[in-house]
Amino acid sequence: MLEASGHVAEFSDFMTVCLACNEASRADTMLEAHHPNPDALPMSELQALLDEVAPECPACSAADWSPIVAENLMFDTVIGAGSSGRPAFLRPETAQGMFTTYPAVYRHFRERLPFGAMQLGRGYRNEISPRQGMIRLREFNMAELEYFIDPEAEASHDFSPWASTMVHLVPAAGDAFRSSIPDALTKGVILHPTVAWYMARTYDLMQDLGVNTDKLRFRQHARDEMAHYALDCWDVELHGSYGWVECVGIAHRGCYDLEAHERATGQRLRAWRNHPEPKVIDIDGWTTDGAKAGPAFRALAGKVKAKVESLPSDATFPASLVLESGEEVVVEVEHVKRVQRTETVAGEWFIPHVVEPAFGIDRIIWHLIDHAYQETGGEEDRYVRMHLHPDVAPIDAAVLPLFEKDGMGEVATDLHKRLCASRGLLAVYDASGSIGRRYARADEIGVPCCLTVDHTTLEDGTVTWRDRDTGEQMRLTMDEAVLRLSGRR
RNA sequence: GCGCACAUGAUCUAGUGGUUAUGAUACGAGGUUCCCAACCUCGUUACCCGAGUUCGAGUCUCGGUGUGCGCACCA
Numbered sequence: 109m110l111e112a113s114g115h116v117a118e119f120s121d122f123m124t125v126c127l128a129c130n131e132a133s134r135a136d137t138m139l140e141a142h143h144p145n146p147d148a149l150p151m152s153e154l155q156a157l158l159d160e161v162a163p164e165c166p167a168c169s170a171a172d173w174s175p176i177v178a179e180n181l182m183f184d185t186v187i188g189a190g191s192s193g194r195p196a197f198l199r200p201e202t203a204q205g206m207f208t209t210y211p212a213v214y215r216h217f218r219e220r221l222p223f224g225a226m227q228l229g230r231g232y233r234n235e236i237s238p239r240q241g242m243i244r245l246r247e248f249n250m251a252e253l254e255y256f257i258d259p260e261a262e263a264s265h266d267f268s269p270w271a272s273t274m275v276h277l278v279p280a281a282g283d284a285f286r287s288s289i290p291d292a293l294t295k296g297v298i299l300h301p302t303v304a305w306y307m308a309r310t311y312d313l314m315q316d317l318g319v320n321t322d323k324l325r326f327r328q329h330a331r332d333e334m335a336h337y338a339l340d341c342w343d344v345e346l347h348g349s350y351g352w353v354e355c356v357g358i359a360h361r362g363c364y365d366l367e368a369h370e371r372a373t374g375q376r377l378r379a380w381r382n383h384p385e386p387k388v389i390d391i392d393g394w395t396t397d398g399a400k401a402g403p404a405f406r407a408l409a410g411k412v413k414a415k416v417e418s419l420p421s422d423a424t425f426p427a428s429l430v431l432e433s434g435e436e437v438v439v440e441v442e443h444v445k446r447v448q449r450t451e452t453v454a455g456e457w458f459i460p461h462v463v464e465p466a467f468g469i470d471r472i473i474w475h476l477i478d479h480a481y482q483e484t485g486g487e488e489d490r491y492v493r494m495h496l497h498p499d500v501a502p503i504d505a506a507v508l509p510l511f512e513k514d515g516m517g518e519v520a521t522d523l524h525k526r527l528c529a530s531r532g533l534l535a536v537y538d539a540s541g542s543i544g545r546r547y548a549r550a551d552e553i554g555v556p557c558c559l560t561v562d563h564t565t566l567e568d569g570t571v572t573w574r575d576r577d578t579g580e581q582m583r584l585t586m587d588e589a590v591l592r593l594s595g596r597r
Numbered sequence: 598g599c600g601c602a603c604a605u606g607a608u609c610u611a612g613u614g615g616u617u618a619u620g621a622u623a624c625g626a627g628g629u630u631c632c633c634a635a636c637c638u639c640g641u642u643a644c645c646c647g648a649g650u651u652c653g654a655g656u657c658u659c660g661g662u663g664u665g666c667g668c669a670c671c672a
Contacts, residue, residue, distance in 0.1 A: 123670095125598090134670080181672065200672070236598065236670045244671065491634080510631060540625080544633030551633090560632060572632070579633070 110182070110197055113204045113368060122154055125174040135176050138163045183234050183246075198232035203464065206254045207365045210377045213256075221379050221460055224255035228469075242474040243350050249469035255302065256460040258381060259363075263301035267293070270308045276325035284325070297328075299340035299360070306358045306465045310344055317472070318497030320479040323347035327354075338362070346471070348478035355471040363459040370459070382455035389451045392421040394444050401443040412437060416444055476500060480554060494554030495577055498596055505535045505593055506550040510562040512539045520561040523571070523586055530594045551576055559589055 122135045135158050142161045155176050162171040182200050186193035199205075206213070206225040217223035228251045238244045257263070267290035278284040279297050287297075289311070293304040307326055315321055329341040344356035366377040396413045405412045411431045416439065425441045480495045498504070505527055509520035517539065527535035536555070538546045543560065550558050560572040570583045573592075584592070 123598095181670095233672080238671090239665085489634090508632090542630070542633080542635065544635080546634090547632080548634045558632095562631065564631095574632080581632075 109204050109208055109369070109372075110199070111372065113207070113365065122176045124158065124176050135173075181233050181235070183232050200233050201231050201466070202227040202229040202250055202252050203254060203365070203466070206252070207369050207377070208373075210256075210366060210369075211375065214379060219380065221261070222255060222257045224253050226251065226253045240350055242470050243353055245470060251467040251469055253306075253465050254365075255306070255463045255465075256379070257302055257463065258379065258458070259461045260381070260458075263305070265301055265305040267304070267308065270311070273308075273311070275307075275311060275321075278325055278327040280328040280330045298342070300463070302463045303340050303342060303358055303360050306463060307342055307344075310356055310358065310465060310467075314344065314346075314472075316497070317500055318476050318480060318495070319346060319472075323475075323479060325352065327352075338364075346475040346479075348475050353471060353475070354468070355475060356465065356467050358463070358465045361462050361464055363461050365462060366459050376457070377459065378457040379460050380455055381458055383453070386455075387453045389453060390449075391451060392448050393417060393446075394419050394421070394423060395447050396443055397445045401439075404440075404443060405437060408435060408437065411435075412439065412443075491548065491551075493551045493576065496554035496556070498556045501554045501556050502534070503536050503550075503553065503555045504533050504557075504596070505589075506546070506555045506558045507535055507537050508543060508546050508550075508558055508560045509539050510543060510560060514563065515566055516561050516563070519565055523559065523561065523590075526586075526590055527593065530590065533593055547574065557593075559586075 124135045135154050139154070139157055139161060142157065142163075158173060158176065162173070164171050183198040185196050185198060187196045188194055206227055209225070213223065213225045229249070230247055231250050232247050235244055235246055238246055270289050273288055274286045275289060276284065277287055277292055277297065287295075289298065289304050289308045292298045293301060298304045298307065311321070311324070314324055323346055325345050325347075326342045327345050329338070329343070339360040339362050341357060341359040343354045344358070345352040346355045347353075369375075370377045394416050396409070396416050398409075401412060402409045408431065411433060412429070415429050415431055425439055425444055428436060428438050430436050476496065477494070480497075482493045482495055483490055484493070485491045496502075507520050507524040507527065509516040511517075512520075520537065520539070524535050524537040527533050536550075538549065540546075541549075547558055554576070556576050558572075558574045558576075560574065562572065564583075565571050565586075568585075569587075570585050571589055572581050573584050573589055574581045
């Protein structure tokens with residue numbers, strides 16, 4: 109499967125080590141001046157070119173290189189124990205399983221395009237030196253959607269909700285600019301409507317998760333950067349402490365993947381398209397008479413048949429034919445027969461195209477936190493707030509009795525229990541320290557609101573609702589507070 | 598992978614070849630306080646791992662691991 113998808117080849121770098129200083133370099137990178145595209149060379153040709161050119165080591169200027177070794181970015185492992193173990197790789201992305209199960213998904217969607225399959229899972233890459241904390245991991249989480257479409261069908265996405273939403277676009281050619289996504293599609297900057305559609309949907313998702321959209325941009329892959337099969341590809345980049353980081357890739361992969369797997373396995377990975385009107389085809393030509401041609405041509409019979417069937421209806425026999433493989437044969441009248449019939453063709457099989465939005469979960473979560481984290485005050489009076497969107501905040505509310513006496517503790521405990529019993533809600537109870545200290549604790553971990561129980565609560569059942577972001581307070585009955593919080597879910 | 602640096606409670610940090618290893622913050626218990634990290638008392642938690650040198654190593658040496666930075670790498 110990984111060979112079919114190109115990962116075995118594509119995820120390899122050809123490395124060579126300088127025998128003088130032990131510095132490892134990529135052979136193809138060093139030979140860029142001597143070949144138009146050394147990246148595409150097979151290993152043996154690259155080795156020959158390296159021997160011929162003998163480039164200087166970028167580290168020590170020697171020109172004495174070890175034989176080229178293929179370094180694969182996939183982790184290899186062994187399935188099973190001892191000598192019965194079979195070599196295997198940890199997947200570098202989740203996508204491939206969705207291509208190989210395409211026939212089942214196609215059936216599941218009752219054989220009608222468009223449809224999509226999604227997968228959430230881990231991928232593994234043998235990064236040489238990961239660094240950058242959660243940004244480059246050897247084991248990471250991703251969510252990928254393979255959305256299969258008919259390349260000839262008119263896309264009918266409704267872009268009206270995004271008509272006035274200006275986003276930051278960095279096209280492959282030309283300067284960055286602000287535009288709405290539908291405008292960029294109309295102007296031909298975004299090449300495909302379905303790609304534009306997922307860009308728009310992704311923009312909404314990022315906003316709903318609490319990404320600061322001023323720190324979001326769409327960057328189009330340049331031609332030479334795009335995987336060779338992709339027709340168009342836009343990354344969503346988020347800006348944080350590491351600068352602009354690719355967090356989502358939305359790629360139009362054409363029919364590359366299904367075609368590659370079909371070629372590798374022989375299994376049909378296609379969809380059926382009816383013609384608007386069934387096509388009536390008159391077949392008028394020749395074929396071989398197997399009973400006569402078979403014994404006459406033996407091993408060549410198949411090729412003779414192909415050749416004869418390619419002849420026009422006015423061909424005459426006997427005839428001397430040159431086969432595709434070069435042999436010349438004489439075909440007699442008795443070897444052939446006329447074919448004349450009418451066929452009705454209702455439609456055709458074709459390989460769907462696929463648009464793939466792929467989300468780097470860890471990178472997105474990291475940026476949610478990066479964007480939400482805010483320090484105010486100075487060295488002495490630093491105050492930290494985590495402005496997490498309420499939908500992603502792990503704790504929905506904090507219940508704070510002003511004091512744990514005169515029954516306030518009991519009322520607060522009851523309120524806390526009520527909140528936690530509400531579906532999808534998680535509240536914490538905190539009675540230690542001054543009230544300000546408890547607000548600070550809650551702000552620091554991003555609790556969107558605090559509910560404070562005081563003496564008035566004992567009299568009329570109202571609590572103070574304090575907003576994390578503004579510090580503003582209002583009085584609500586406990587019923588209203590519970591309702592409000594569960595309504596957020 | 599190469600080079601350089603660093604590694605002490607939950608966090609930040611002081612420190613020295615020699616009794617019980619600083620301090621602050623945080624956290625817990627109690628007190629106080631009627632709404633934004635106040636204050637008082639008490640309390641819990643640490644020298645990255647392994648080997649070596651030494652009477653004695655958290656401190657010195659070597660190796661390992663991890664993290665950061667530079668180079669390379671980043672489909």
